[in-house]
Amino acid sequence: MTDNGLRFTKGHGTENDFVLVPDLDGALDLSAEQVRLLADRRSGVGGDGVIRVVPTDLADEAFVRSQGGRARWFMDYRNADGSAAEMCGNGTRVFAAYLRREGLESADEFEIATRAGVKTIRFEGHLIAVNLGDWKVADPDAALAGGYDALVKVAHHDPMPGLSLDLGNPHTVVALPDTADLAGLDLTRAPEVKPLPPQGTNVEFVRPLGPGHIAMRVHERGVGETRSCGTGAAAAALATRWWAGETEDNTVWRVDVPGGTLRVRALPGQQVELAGPAVLVADGVAHLG
Numbered sequence: 001m002t003d004n005g006l007r008f009t010k011g012h013g014t015e016n017d018f019v020l021v022p023d024l025d026g027a028l029d030l031s032a033e034q035v036r037l038l039a040d041r042r043s044g045v046g047g048d049g050v051i052r053v054v055p056t057d058l059a060d061e062a063f064v065r066s067q068g069g070r071a072r073w074f075m076d077y078r079n080a081d082g083s084a085a086e087m088c089g090n091g092t093r094v095f096a097a098y099l100r101r102e103g104l105e106s107a108d109e110f111e112i113a114t115r116a117g118v119k120t121i122r123f124e125g126h127l128i129a130v131n132l133g134d135w136k137v138a139d140p141d142a143a144l145a146g147g148y149d150a151l152v153k154v155a156h157h158d159p160m161p162g163l164s165l166d167l168g169n170p171h172t173v174v175a176l177p178d179t180a181d182l183a184g185l186d187l188t189r190a191p192e193v194k195p196l197p198p199q200g201t202n203v204e205f206v207r208p209l210g211p212g213h214i215a216m217r218v219h220e221r222g223v224g225e226t227r228s229c230g231t232g233a234a235a236a237a238l239a240t241r242w243w244a245g246e247t248e249d250n251t252v253w254r255v256d257v258p259g260g261t262l263r264v265r266a267l268p269g270q271q272v273e274l275a276g277p278a279v280l281v282a283d284g285v286a287h288l289g
């Protein structure tokens with residue numbers, strides 16, 4: 001940041017929106033307070049998260065710098081409350097669109113560094129696909145007993161069973177019956193999850209719409225309800241697949257979220273791919289005071 005302000009680009013992926021801040025020489029020490037100010041929708045630029053674009057070799061964390069041999073750029077992702085997150089699926093696409101627009105990457109396929117490891121980006125027509133890498137059911141032994149390992153309470157509802165998954169970041173997925181009023185759920189407050197993982201969790205509510213097709217709403221850790229969550233969409237599809245006892249690879253789900261539609265594909269080797277759009281909507285200079 002200089003006296004002249006902080007350069008930013010605003011972008012979104014299925015209306016999960018981000019403030020991207022270029023830090024090409026790794027000189028920016030973005031505090032949690034500055035992130036909160038940038039993300040504030042009234043007094044700041046506004047976004048669900050803030051993404052610092054920094055060369056991987058200049059990242060603060062040694063384990064991120066170790067990805068530098070494979071990925072030139074690190075997506076330093078922060079939630080709107082200032083907390084750092086391991087991963088952001090929608091963020092990876094917006095990050096990739098920015099790298100491409102700025103001429104920082106020009107290939108149709110390249111790798112980026114994240115706190116959850118290196119992710120491969122692939123431009124596919126108007127969509128961007130990202131291999132989110134390894135995923136797992138967080139506690140298969142607990143979950144195998146009945147398909148669930150947590151109880152999730154939302155206002156005006158009895159506690160509902162949930163399944164915890166690790167997509168690099170934590171998720172708890174709740175399956176609703178196909179007659180459920182997904183739109184009517186009150187997500188203005190964080191759902192109560194028991195037991196709550198020490199690192200917190202993102203909570204997805206899923207309603208089946210047809211074969212390979214689900215609807216989802218999400219309450220994100222460190223943010224609140226958002227209009228989309230990429231890792232959440234992948235968790236929702238994978239939980240649905242797991243509950244159905246399906247193990248086939250390359251099956252595809254369409255996941256409808258309030259901000260659009262995402263595509264999720266289970267890849268061989270317990271990996272998962274997310275695809276969707278990415279839009280860069282504005283460039284500017286923020287003066288944080």
Ligand SMILES: N[C@@H](CCC[C@H](N)C(=O)O)C(=O)O
Nearest residue numbers: 085088089090169229230231
């Ligand atoms: N919106 C993201 C996830 C962002 C991080 C999340 N709130 C967390 O704290 O894990 C996505 O698209 O995956």
